[in-house]
Amino acid sequence: MVECSDKQNKDKDKTMAATSTMTQNNGIWSHTSGARLSDGSYYRGDLDRFGKRSGKGIWRGPMTMFGAYDPKNIKSMFHWTEYEGEWCNDLPNGQGTTRNCCGDGKKEVIYEGLWIDGAKQQH
Numbered sequence: 001m002v003e004c005s006d007k008q009n010k011d012k013d014k015t016m017a018a019t020s021t022m023t024q025n026n027g028i029w030s031h032t033s034g035a036r037l038s039d040g041s042y043y044r045g046d047l048d049r050f051g052k053r054s055g056k057g058i059w060r061g062p063m064t065m066f067g068a069y070d071p072k073n074i075k076s077m078f079h080w081t082e083y084e085g086e087w088c089n090d091l092p093n094g095q096g097t098t099r100n101c102c103g104d105g106k107k108e109v110i111y112e113g114l115w116i117d118g119a120k121q122q123h
Helices: none
Strands: 016-026 027-037 041-047 053-060 078-088 091-102 107-116
Touching: 078 107
Parallel strands: none
Antiparallel strands: 016 027, 027 041, 041 053, 053 078, 078 091, 091 107
């Protein structure tokens, strides 16, 4: 994992409506957070003490709808991008995967590898 410091992210226009749950299973506590961002995207995973994405999690971009209307296959009209992997200071940092997703279950990997400060690193 890429080294993560506690620097404050200056991007203040991303507000989150967060939910947080603590659960216990066989004596082991786990912390799960979910947050809907003001741009319509969604994040589920670890947050740091400042409420920034940090650790491991999944970000899903806002859902878009396109294609010809077909009432028998409406799920195929919904599309979004997602990133699953490591985070630091509210940015992808470490190992992660970006995918294009479709409501009918299809997922296409765009990039899988190392990220530093939100930028993918070419092999």
